[in-house]
Amino acid sequence: MPSSSSAMVTGLTAAALAAIGFLAHQASVTVPAELGRPRASASPSPGVSGVPGAPGASKAPRDKRHPEALPTGSGKGERVVYSVDDDRVWLVGAGDRVQRTFRVTPSTVDPAPGTYTVTSRSNRVTGSDGIPVEHVVRFAGVDGVVIGFSAAVDGSTEKPAPGVKTGGIRETRADGDAMWDFATIGQKVVVVR
Template sequence: MAGLTAAALAVVAFLAYQASANVPANLEKPAASSPKARPSEAAKGPRKDPLAVPVGSGKGVRVVYSLGERRVWLVGAGQLTQTFTVMPSTISPRPGTYEVRSRSGRIQGSDGVDIEHVVRFTTVDDVSIGFSAAVDGTLESPDPERKTGGVRMKRADGDAMWTFATIGSKVVVVP
């Protein structure tokens, strides 16, 4: 079953790459279109391969989280293991290198949602920042009035993160 899942993910990733490579130039949007993006980033335009691990995200085994692209890459020994989109929290970490500090199998998130596979890597303004998946499978935008640090992902992606990012694993946050 794991082999079929891996094969299916590979096919989906290839098709997504193919589709992104064939987007007409007049429909492309800069990857750094978030309000926090620096003008120099937006001027660069979209990356040639949006599924490729960002340049400058380090070397070796690591989790890479791009704030601007709202995407995570799980990078194994010399190769990309998996990539997926995420829903950022209301409080974001600064770009830099972190380590997984703690994990919880299943808890209630700061927004009151039951979450699983929580992988925490830093704290900002007394709010824990980490990756998690809502048990009910939702992937909603956080309430902008609440201080939350959960970077949400789909449950299957949360499973992959849980398996990949153990205590002490490197997490690299890029703009």
């Protein structure tokens, strides 16, 4: 049977590890503005052949009469499609059917075009801009800035302050709910121009 001092050491160790984990997360979501222009921290997988916007590719073709139409060549199968030029997201289900599309407020750091997967999610946290957010769906990183979709708890979708490196792509709360339900761990995210 462990002694009370052994239990105390175990408790202190667990508390210290939790504090280190929290501080590591906080450090990963903010980067000082002076670190310069963002670069991809890892090369996204070209993944889906013919994805417009992949490195060296031109902007994904759009239907100018229907800007909400899914960009042609944005892949196949269930996926989230995010256009960094149009600030729009499409949730694409089975049979390449668009389940929902909506406008977003971009972060100050954009992910490179390519194919990613959802790597982590958080129900509620404080965003890199200090605003409480919910339904955070993370899928990329650029120079230590974590990129993901989220909705501000207060419903705001204002642009981030200039000069601050943030990775939060803001949605309305209703769109954030839809993203949360759709984009589980491992879900494909295709980023196009």
